[in-house]
Amino acid sequence: MRDKVFYTICxxxxxxxxxxxxxxxxxxxxxxxxxxxxxxxxxxxxxxQNKWGVIASIFVFTFCLGIFRFHMIDVPxxxxxxxQVGQKVSLSGEIIDEPNIKENNQQLTLETKTGExxxxxxxxxxxxxxxxxxxxxxxxxxxxxxxxxxxxxxxVFDYVNYLRKDGIFYVMSYPTISIGSRGNGNFxxxxxxxxxxxxxxxxxxxxxxxxxxxxxxxxxxxxxxFSQALRQSFVNTGTxxxxxxxxxxxxxxxxWIMKLFKQVSFLPKNFxxxxxxxAVILFIIMTGGSSTAIRAGIMATLALVARxxxxxxxxxxxxxxxxxxxxxLNPFILVYDVSFQLxxxxxxxxxxxxxxxxxxxxxxxxxxxxxxxxxxxxxxYIFVFPF
Numbered sequence: 001m002r003d004k005v006f007y008t009i010c011x012x013x014x015x016x017x018x019x020x021x022x023x024x025x026x027x028x029x030x031x032x033x034x035x036x037x038x039x040x041x042x043x044x045x046x047x048x049q050n051k052w053g054v055i056a057s058i059f060v061f062t063f064c065l066g067i068f069r070f071h072m073i074d075v076p077x078x079x080x081x082x083x084q085v086g087q088k089v090s091l092s093g094e095i096i097d098e099p100n101i102k103e104n105n106q107q108l109t110l111e112t113k114t115g116e117x118x119x120x121x122x123x124x125x126x127x128x129x130x131x132x133x134x135x136x137x138x139x140x141x142x143x144x145x146x147x148x149x150x151x152x153x154x155x156v157f158d159y160v161n162y163l164r165k166d167g168i169f170y171v172m173s174y175p176t177i178s179i180g181s182r183g184n185g186n187f188x189x190x191x192x193x194x195x196x197x198x199x200x201x202x203x204x205x206x207x208x209x210x211x212x213x214x215x216x217x218x219x220x221x222x223x224x225x226f227s228q229a230l231r232q233s234f235v236n237t238g239t240x241x242x243x244x245x246x247x248x249x250x251x252x253x254x255x256w257i258m259k260l261f262k263q264v265s266f267l268p269k270n271f272x273x274x275x276x277x278x279a280v281i282l283f284i285i286m287t288g289g290s291s292t293a294i295r296a297g298i299m300a301t302l303a304l305v306a307r308x309x310x311x312x313x314x315x316x317x318x319x320x321x322x323x324x325x326x327x328x329l330n331p332f333i334l335v336y337d338v339s340f341q342l343x344x345x346x347x348x349x350x351x352x353x354x355x356x357x358x359x360x361x362x363x364x365x366x367x368x369x370x371x372x373x374x375x376x377x378x379x380x381y382i383f384v385f386p387f
Contacts, residue, residue, distance in 0.1 A: 004055055006317065010324045012059040014334070016066020017327055020074075021335040027071055034064035070331040077169040078117035081143070085170070090140040093121065094184055098193055098288060099131050103227050106131065109168065110139075121170045122146075122163060125177060133193050134185030141175025158336065165332035192286035196220065217243030220287050250296040253283045254304060273308045277301050291326065291333060291340035295347070298322035315351055319344070342384055349383035350376055 019025070037060035044053035093112030100107040108123040108131055123139065131137070146168070151157050163171075183190065200220070204212045210230065234240040254276040261272035284297045299318045306313035323344055326333060333340045358375040365371070 001051065005058060007320070008055050008058050009062050010320050012062030013066040013069075013324060014327065016063040016068075017070050017331045017334050018066075019063075020067040020070035021331070025067055025071075027068070030064050030067045030071070034061055034068070037061035037064065066331075069328060073331055078114075078119050080114050080117045081119050081170060084143050085145055087143060088141065089143050090138070091121075092136065092138045092180065095131060095133055095135045095137065096120070096185070098133050101127070108137075109166070110137070119170065120166070120168045121172055122168050123175060123177075124171070124173045126174065129177070129179075131179075132182060134190055135182050136180040136184050137177050138180055139172070139175040139177045141172045144171050144173075145169070146171050161332065161336040162338075165330060165336045188282075189285060192282060196286050214243065250280055250283060250293065250300045254280050254300050258304075270308045273304050277304050280304075291337050292343040294326055295319075295322050295340070295343055298325055319347055319351065341387065345383045345387060346380045349379040353382065354379035 037057045041054060041057035041061060044050045044057055091112045091114070093110035095108050096111045097109040100109075104127075105124050106127055108125060110121045110123055111118060112121055121143075123141075125131075146160050146163050148156050148159050163169075200216050203215055207215055213230070231240070234243065257279040258272040258276040261275050280297045280300050284293045287293055299315070299322050302318040302321065303313050326340065354372075354376045357379055358371065361371050361375050361378075364374050
């Protein structure tokens with residue numbers, strides 16, 4: 001019964017978010033249905049004691065909760081900025097994320113404020129100036145709204161909602177920029193980004209050229225500086241995933257931190273596990289907090305908690321809990337974040353499908369775990385290929 005309740009809560013919430021992603025529903029009607037579902041839950045629990053009635057009322061209630069959560073975060077763009085779209089404006093703002101370095105330019109995510117209204121703007125600018133997280137800048141340019149565009153595969157990419165999931169409503173191309181001050185922003189993020197930059201700098205000194213870029217992608221998921229040709233080569237060979245952050249990277253960080261503190265005898269037994277969880281959180285922040293890294297971080301953290309408490313680690317339940325947690329924080333990622341969707345599909349394939357199809361690959365030699373590699377790869381392709 002406990003498992004049924006867990007999965008009912010999770011999938012009820014997910015279906016509510018999914019529906020609200022495509023259809024606008026009256027909030028008062030949703031609240032009414034939620035209240036009715038809560039009343040039915042109390043009735044079936046205290047009076048009727050009908051377990052299927054309990055399950056159904058929980059599903060409806062969490063379904064309404066998913067719709068309500070999406071509604072709360074789906075706020076319109078500030079009117080003061082909407083009236084300035086298409087006009088040349090002078091604004092100031094703070095860079096709230098690491099600059100995204102491209103082959104020919106860099107993109108800055110800015111939070112700007114006018115009176116009581118604030119919004120986020122994506123600026124595209126040249127590579128001439130080394131901008132940092134926390135820089136306060138003044139900029140002048142034409143304020144625009146993002147537009148969807150056609151991909152090389154002939155499909156329309158929903159660029160508007162792709163940026164909307166990160167709270168970005170506007171874009172500006174090559175504005176005039178002057179730096180007002182540096183070193184603003186969160187102290188912890190500043191320290192982590194600085195450590196990351198120094199690490200990559202030392203690695204660039206030891207390893208030059210394309211190999212240095214590859215190592216940065218393999219260890220930290222840092223692939224923004226890749227040329228378009230190199231990135232396309234990874235895509236064409238089906239190996240782009242090896243330079244994306246995954247549970248592999250996160251687990252290595254957690255395991256080594258735990259082993260390090262395990263050597264210190266006077267520390268409490270669970271101190272190493274706590275340090276491992278903290279290291280996972282800091283590592284995710286340092287690497288930019290992508291959907292893949294957050295999903296892997298939540299699952300790794302749950303595994304560490306299970307180890308500390310002596311409980312069995314259910315990887316399927318951990319995956320669903322990770323998905324629900326991420327979607328609760330940002331409901332837009334369920335439909336509009338391709339990275340989140342592919343990461344979840346591939347992980348589901350590895351967990352559920354790979355063990356079931358391994359028997360069809362008994363003809364593959366088992367040295368160096370080749371058979372397992374083949375079955376996992378085929379399982380992942382089966383799930384993500386239609387998508």
